[in-house]
């Protein structure tokens with residue numbers, strides 16, 4: 001069987017759209033699950049869209065996501081060059097071959113004639129399509145014009161009747177009437193190929209067996225097919241994937257700052273989680289499991305699980321998946337990622353950051369949530385008495401005041417050198433036993449007093465140990481004052 005070769009053919013636009021990254025991922029998975037090659041080809045011929053440094057964004061993102069290519073501009077390979085603009089000289093001879101085979105023709109129509117045609121169509125309310133004027137020129141006429149140096153383009157000879165059918169793995173057979181297709185330009189006046197032509201020739205020359213791309217290319221696929229047929233080349237397997245939408249009506253767009261891989265990195269998501277989530281956009285695994293590493297995806301991914309309806313990007317689901325990946329990080333890795341976020345809020349040097357990390361890890365969904373979760377360590381926020389009222393903990397303002405007042409001497413009695421979680425815990429539990437109350441009656445008011453919050457990483461004991469004796473007592477005193485004030 002022929003070796004599977006897939007390609008990712010991005011245009012360097014300066015950012016990696018999530019939809020493109022998903023195409024890269026699917027393409028990579030198909031290659032790897034068939035022991036095939038994954039090829040990177042940069043399609044940079046649209047110079048107007050060209051952005052400096054954009055190719056590096058592609059390299060960097062693919063590498064970061066683990067999508068290592070087997071052949072590409074930077075590492076070379078047997079069918080290079082892998083940058084389309086460096087291949088430009090190669091295409092014309094293929095077009096001339098088609099002319100010789102009677103599958104394409106020289107067209108000498110100048111701009112003026114085409115403009116008149118367009119204006120005519122517009123006036124008659126028809127969509128413009130080239131009228132195939134030069135298709136019937138005789139060999140002699142063509143030769144004379146070529147000899148005279150008349151500028152020309154080369155156009156594809158689309159059958160004037162009948163239908164063309166192409167097969168897409170996802171959409172099945174799609175049939176189009178040939179009359180709907182224009183004799184598209186293959187080679188422009190400057191001798192350079194059009195994008196559609198270069199794309200087909202490149203895929204063939206690079207031995208590509210599977211083409212995965214966005215379904216905005218679905219409409220061009222019949223013309224591509226006719227080209228393969230005209231050359232007598234084997235048509236690759238097509239898989240056109242649906243768009244990724246923000247909601248039912250809107251595509252994910254760059255403008256909204258939520259469409260690119262970089263946007264998601266800036267929002268504090270882990271690379272592995274993003275790759276995992278992107279795989280699920282438009283693809284449904286066979287079983288219930290949705291958490292897959294890249295290696296697992298290679299085994300699990302199946303093009304038959306792809307969906308024909310647009311995938312909606314769901315930040316909540318991404319967040320849930322991200323949280324699972326964060327839980328699985330080693331404490332060291334977690335600390336490496338989390339510390340810069342903790343440090344945005346916690347500037348105190350006397351705080352044990354690794355302890356904050358161990359308290360935070362299980363409750364981190366995205367790293368960007370961290371600064372707000374730990375801001376109370378540096379400075380007790382303003383808070384209201386109502387935080388002391390907790391039904392489940394059985395606390396109200398009165399018994400909270402009583403609790404805090406009874407906690408003060410207990411904490412004061414702990415030696416500075418013994419100020420640690422274990423001692424604080426034991427002493428507080430002695431107090432609880434002595435008073436014969438539920439744990440919450442003591443612990444809840446203390447937690448509110450030291451944090452000024454309803455929800456914190458760690459409880460009263462851990463926070464008190466972290467902020468130290470003096471600060472704890474100061475915060476408890478503030479709580480007492482607040483509760484006393486009516």
Ligand code: GLU
Nearest residue numbers: 009010011043199212213
């Ligand atoms: N260069 C095209 C794009 O970035 C890819 C088209 C294709 O994969 O055939 O949209």
